[in-house]
Amino acid sequence: MYEAVHAYPDGDATVARQAMTAARYGYDGIVVRTRAALESGDGDETGDENAPMTDPAAIADEYGVDVVDAVEIDADGPTAASGAVGNRRADHAVVCVVGGDDRLNRYAVEEPRVDVLARPNAGGGGFNHVLAKAARDNEVHVEFDLGPVLRETGGDRVRALADLRKLREIVTYYDAPHVVSTNAGSHLELRAPRELVAVAAEAGFDPEWIREGLRAWGSIAARNRERLSGDFIEPGVRRGRYETER
Amino acid sequence: MGIETWPDVDLGRRAFQRALWYSAGNLLGDAGSADAGLKLLSFSCSGGSGEAVVRVRRGHVEEARAAIACVGAIEGDPVGIRIRGISGTVRACEERYMRRAAGSSTQRDVAFGDAERPAVVREDAYDVRAGSEYVGAAAFDIE
Numbered sequence: 059m060y061e062a063v064h065a066y067p068d069g070d071a072t073v074a075r076q077a078m079t080a081a082r083y084g085y086d087g088i089v090v091r092t093r094a095a096l097e098s099g100d101g102d103e104t105g106d107e108n109a110p111m112t113d114p115a116a117i118a119d120e121y122g123v124d125v126v127d128a129v130e131i132d133a134d135g136p137t138a139a140s141g142a143v144g145n146r147r148a149d150h151a152v153v154c155v156v157g158g159d160d161r162l163n164r165y166a167v168e169e170p171r172v173d174v175l176a177r178p179n180a181g182g183g184g185f186n187h188v189l190a191k192a193a194r195d196n197e198v199h200v201e202f203d204l205g206p207v208l209r210e211t212g213g214d215r216v217r218a219l220a221d222l223r224k225l226r227e228i229v230t231y232y233d234a235p236h237v238v239s240t241n242a243g244s245h246l247e248l249r250a251p252r253e254l255v256a257v258a259a260e261a262g263f264d265p266e267w268i269r270e271g272l273r274a275w276g277s278i279a280a281r282n283r284e285r286l287s288g289d290f291i292e293p294g295v296r297r298g299r300y301e302t303e304r
Numbered sequence: 305m306g307i308e309t310w311p312d313v314d315l316g317r318r319a320f321q322r323a324l325w326y327s328a329g330n331l332l333g334d335a336g337s338a339d340a341g342l343k344l345l346s347f348s349c350s351g352g353s354g355e356a357v358v359r360v361r362r363g364h365v366e367e368a369r370a371a372i373a374c375v376g377a378i379e380g381d382p383v384g385i386r387i388r389g390i391s392g393t394v395r396a397c398e399e400r401y402m403r404r405a406a407g408s409s410t411q412r413d414v415a416f417g418d419a420e421r422p423a424v425v426r427e428d429a430y431d432v433r434a435g436s437e438y439v440g441a442a443a444f445d446i447e
Contacts, residue, residue: 071440078428078442083386110416110445120444209376211330245440246308246384253373253387260331260370 059251060087060275062128062154062174062201062239065095070244072110077121079245084252087124089152089275090114091176096127126279128152130176136165147171151282152275154201159183167193167200173278174237176201179221190232199274200229205241207257208249219261226263237278238271305372308384310438311352311409311424311431315378320347320356323378328371340364340371345394351409353426355388357397365390414446 061080065073073088073095080088090096096112111117114125129150133139139155139162147153154174155166158181166175167189175198178185185200193200202225206218229236238258242248249257251272258268284290289297309315321344328337341364345357360368375385388401409426416423416432416439423432423441430441 066439066441070437072442072445074442074444075429075440078444079384110441117444208374215330244382246310246382247376248384249373250386253369256366256369257331257373259366 059085059269059272060089060124060126060279061085061242061248061272062089062091062152062237062275063242063248065090065092066110067094068092069242071246073114073125074111074117074120075245076242076248077117077123077125079248081121081123083248083250085123085250087118087126087276087279089126089128089279091128091130091154093129093146093150096125124276124279126151126275128154128279130154130156132156133162136161139165140169143169143171148286151279151286156180157183163189164192167196167198169198170196172196172198173282174199174201177203177241179203179218179225185225185228187228187232190228190234193229193234194232197235199235199237199278200225202226202236202238202271203241204238204254204258205247207261208240209247223262230267235274236267236271237274238268239275305356305358305385305387307349307354307356308386309349309352309354309378309381311426312438313352313381313383315349315354315381315383317344317347319378320344320349323375324358324372327374328368331371331374332367336367337371340368342368342371351426352424352431353409355402357394357402359394416441416446 063076065076073090076088096114114127118125127150129146131139131142133142143153152173154176155172156176157163157166157178160183163178163183166172178200202222206215210218255265255268259265324342328340328342341361343359345359347356348354369387372385391397391400409424411424413420414423421432421434423430428443430446431438432441
């Protein structure tokens with residue numbers, strides 16, 4: 059199971075600290091949504107030797123959890139988001155587009171290059187059957203953000219729960235893919251998978267469905283890593299040695 | 305369960321018990337909260353790390369787990385909580401899960417980002433003071 063986290067400088071904990079905590083909590087890996095937190099070959103290396111560790115492979119080795127290099131695109135509108143997706147797609151294993159308004163939600167689910175529509179309910183945006191069908195056809199995973207359920211109280215939490223319920227009804231009915239996360243901004247906001255399942259069960263979610271959503275991050279990362287590797291040509295076709303034995 | 309927070313946070317037993325009750329009341333309702341019957345049996349926390357034993361009524365473990373997971377902040381300070389395990393008796397619980405008494409923390413200056421900054425170090429965890437806030441880092445970042 060994977061959790062998608064925010065890391066320093068976007069969050070209050072470095073990638074290594076998040077990885078250390080996630081390993082202790084029983085996760086198989088973390089997806090780092092913060093672009094600047096990992097070096098990804100797009101040339102924004104600061105060259106500062108005291109800066110926190112940014113090499114995903116080294117962190118993964120140290121703590122025994124997978125560290126997935128992801129990017130979260132938070133744009134003002136579909137045009138800007140589209141440009142950012144085009145630029146970032148080739149460098150990151152997971153590309154998330156932050157939704158929230160109707161136009162961005164619609165853009166994200168209609169773009170096959172996007173992996174995850176993050177926080178579709180965060181702003182005033184809605185989700186409906188048209189978007190769910192598009193998400194299914196384009197294999198865009200819809201994120202269920204449990205963060206507000208864990209961290210908000212009162213009316214905000216009620217609204218978040220109501221939005222999640224509505225989203226769940228639409229997404230499950232049309233069989234659109236989903237991911238689950240808490241959008242942890244620091245190691246203190248992480249919760250172990252069992253705890254998440256328990257909270258979600260109180261909110262009416264099926265435990266297995268939540269676990270599936272946590273595992274989905276891993277399968278997205280695995281698929282895209284293969285696609286980004288130089289040997290990949292198209293699904294079913296890859297460059298390599300021919301089979302010598304049968 | 306294990307508790308983690310920023311090192312400058314002074315977490316009291318009463319505040320923690322109150323947070324547990326509020327969380328249970330909000331998530332499970334008054335009736336559900338009474339059913340779960342969360343009671344703090346032992347609690348210790350200093351320097352950003354601590355542990356606690358909570359009694360829960362048999363058969364209401366998952367509800368209690370959910371309520372505990374929803375304690376996101378106590379008196380405005382964020383806390384990380386992890387349930388280490390469950391056992392039938394307090395003694396078994398203490399023997400099996402409370403072995404890790406809060407490791408002692410030390411204060412020292414570390415090179416982080418562009419400057420030398422004071423940090424509170426507890427085993428592999430480094431809480432680095434950056435401006436008015438802390439940043440959670442690990443030994444791996446500092447080396």
